[in-house]
Amino acid sequence: MNAQLLDFVVHGDHDGKLVALEEHEDIPFDVRRVYYIWGNSPDVCRGKHAHDKLEQIIICVSGSCDFILDDGNERKTVHLDTPSRGLYIKHDIWREFTNFSEDCVLVVLASEHYKESDYTRNYHDFLRKCTNEK
Ligand code: T46
Numbered sequence: 001m002n003a004q005l006l007d008f009v010v011h012g013d014h015d016g017k018l019v020a021l022e023e024h025e026d027i028p029f030d031v032r033r034v035y036y037i038w039g040n041s042p043d044v045c046r047g048k049h050a051h052d053k054l055e056q057i058i059i060c061v062s063g064s065c066d067f068i069l070d071d072g073n074e075r076k077t078v079h080l081d082t083p084s085r086g087l088y089i090k091h092d093i094w095r096e097f098t099n100f101s102e103d104c105v106l107v108v109l110a111s112e113h114y115k116e117s118d119y120t121r122n123y124h125d126f127l128r129k130c131t132n133e134k
Contacts, residue, residue, distance in 0.1 A: 037105070064080060065104045067096075071130070
């Protein structure tokens, strides 16, 4: 599947912690956009789309949530609950995210500017695309 968890180097211990992310060292793409997501009700389900080209690293800097990832063959759930880890999602992965803790804050590093034409927001269109690309 075009998605993996990245473990970041954590500096510090009892005084507190720090993670530094450098382009092309820790982040395998040019970072063209950063956005963050918070204030979600626990049972809301966001996402429900795939991207044609966009690559992203999603970091849960506070609280927790679940990402459901689907490549048209396999579906898996990834639980995010630490700022020391990033979920790297490449193109052509359907994602949904839910089960938000009250304090959940997600920071997302993205390889492209926002472009609605990069989104596939219909699941049947996504499956059709996966089949055509085989
Ligand atoms: C993704 C997940 C993890 C913008 O204007 N600029 C932006 O950069 C983004 C990301 C969104 N928007 C607007 C478009 C919509 O009117 O913000 C609104 C909410 O966007 P969306 O419904 O796409 O949000 P999510 O949380 O379902 O998905 C977002 C990203 O769009 C997506 O790429 O992978 O977070």
